[in-house]
Amino acid sequence: MQKNNNKNKIFIDKLRSSGLRPTNQRVEISKFLFNRKKTFHFTVEELRNSMNLKRSKKISTATFYNTVHALKSAGYLKEFSLENNTSYYDTNISSHHHFFDNGKVIDIKSDKITFQKLPEAPKGKKIKNVEVVIRLENNN
Amino acid sequence: MQKNNNKNKIFIDKLRSSGLRPTNQRVEISKFLFNRKKTFHFTVEELRNSMNLKRSKKISTATFYNTVHALKSAGYLKEFSLENNTSYYDTNISSHHHFFDNGKVIDIKSDKITFQKLPEAPKGKKIKNVEVVIRLENNN
DNA sequence: AACTACTTTATAATTATTCTAAAGTATGTG
DNA sequence: CACATACTTTAGAATAATTATAAAGTAGTT
Numbered sequence: 001m002q003k004n005n006n007k008n009k010i011f012i013d014k015l016r017s018s019g020l021r022p023t024n025q026r027v028e029i030s031k032f033l034f035n036r037k038k039t040f041h042f043t044v045e046e047l048r049n050s051m052n053l054k055r056s057k058k059i060s061t062a063t064f065y066n067t068v069h070a071l072k073s074a075g076y077l078k079e080f081s082l083e084n085n086t087s088y089y090d091t092n093i094s095s096h097h098h099f100f101d102n103g104k105v106i107d108i109k110s111d112k113i114t115f116q117k118l119p120e121a122p123k124g125k126k127i128k129n130v131e132v133v134i135r136l137e138n139n140n
Numbered sequence: 141m142q143k144n145n146n147k148n149k150i151f152i153d154k155l156r157s158s159g160l161r162p163t164n165q166r167v168e169i170s171k172f173l174f175n176r177k178k179t180f181h182f183t184v185e186e187l188r189n190s191m192n193l194k195r196s197k198k199i200s201t202a203t204f205y206n207t208v209h210a211l212k213s214a215g216y217l218k219e220f221s222l223e224n225n226t227s228y229y230d231t232n233i234s235s236h237h238h239f240f241d242n243g244k245v246i247d248i249k250s251d252k253i254t255f256q257k258l259p260e261a262p263k264g265k266k267i268k269n270v271e272v273v274i275r276l277e278n279n280n
Numbered sequence: 281a282a283c284t285a286c287t288t289t290a291t292a293a294t295t296a297t298t299c300t301a302a303a304g305t306a307t308g309t310g
Numbered sequence: 311c312a313c314a315t316a317c318t319t320t321a322g323a324a325t326a327a328t329t330a331t332a333a334a335g336t337a338g339t340t
Contacts, residue, residue: 021306023318045296060320065297081221085327086296101265112259119252121276125241128277134258136265161337163287185327200289205328225296226327 011035018074020067025059029067033077039092041105044068047089080131095129101136108134151175158214160207165199169207173217179232181245184208220271237272248274 011030012022020026032051033040044064052058068089071077078090082100090107097113099106113132121127151170152162160166172191173180184204192198208229211217218230222240230247237253239246253272261267 021317023305025319043296058320062298062321063319066318079223081223081225083219083221083227085221085225085227087223087225099259099262101262106262108259112257114256116254116256117252119239119248119274121274121279122239122241122246124279125276126279128275131273131275133271133273134261135268135271136261137268139261139264139266161286163336165288183327198289202290202329203288206287 014071014074014076015067018070018076020070025063026067028059029064030071033071033091036091039090039107041088041090041107043086043088045086082133097132097134099134099136108132154211154214154216155207158210158216160210165203166207169199169204170211173211173231176231179230179247181228181230181247183226183228185226235269237274239274239276241276248272 008022008027008031011027011034014030014034015022015026022030029047029051032047047068048059048061048064051064068077072079072089075093076091078093080088080090080098082088082103082105084103088105090105092107094110096110097108099108115130118127118130148162148167148171151167151174154170154174155162155166162170169187169191172187187208188199188201188204191204208217212219212229215233216231218233220228220230220238222228222243222245224243228245230245232247235250237248237250239248255270258267258270
């Protein structure tokens with residue numbers, strides 16, 4: 001295959017450095033995820049539905065899961081969990097936090113939250129990251 | 141039925157104020173959860189396994205889920221999620237935070253973390269709670 | 281003691297996710 | 311540039327956590 005090499009270079013590079021061959025399906029997924037201005041929050045099922053809706057030839061579920069996992073392992077996606085037993089992914093991989101409002105997720109830039117005091121890691125351990133979720137409710 | 145009223149009063153009271161009749165199964169669950177010194181972290185499946193292991197007559201899965209949900213809605217349990225698509229519950233309902241170390245959860249007392257700066261809630265919203273997860277990794 | 285609404289239970293259904301194995305494709309080598 | 315080979319895709323089955331169902335049982339009121 002291998003067309004539109006230049007146009008899709010950055011999306012292909014993300015796949016390659018995630019250890020994935022840039023197949024058509026994967027390039028489309030990578031493009032869908034990263035070819036946007038704003039941060040994108042999604043579950044794998046949401047991603048699958050929105051991409052497959054427009055397509056006559058559907059990409060299989062397994063391919064979505066495989067690709068998202070590899071991109072996440074390579075650090076191109078951030079995973080987080082809310083209380084509905086589903087994994088969420090975020091194309092914003094910079095350290096940051098989240099508002100969580102009734103199923104909706106909103107990014108909080110890292111510098112909007114700073115700590116006065118943080119506990120030390122138990123001995124033998126060190127802190128990998130600190131994640132804050134601010135849950136919202138309606139103003140009365 | 142209705143025996144050992146006094147002995148189990150506090151466990152029965154939690155059920156009642158969660159809107160649940162104190163049936164035998166529920167009283168046993170309530171007791172198992174709250175009759176302990178230290179905070180208890182669990183998933184419903186773990187709870188079910190450890191309680192049913194010792195019993196000849198098993199309590200059904202649905203009863204565990206129903207009871208835990210009601211106790212949680214009433215505020216006697218705190219729910220939280222990690223990245224494995226399972227709900228965790230915590231008998232420590234005071235506002236607090238967690239270390240998360242390779243599947244293991246450790247409580248962090250609320251006063252061990254304080255903020256220098258927190259963002260404002262979007263308009264029309266207010267902050268319900270702030271939850272911090274500190275992920276750990278091995279030292280080197 | 282009887283009635284009624286709430287419970288329990290086994291089992292089926294659902295949802296998110298992972299596995300499997302057969303058919304297809306990217307890529308290095310000659 | 312054709313080939314071989316290892317990696318991919320796919321549909322469908324399998325698994326895990328959870329929720330729904332509906333028949334049989336029980337708490338609590340009268």
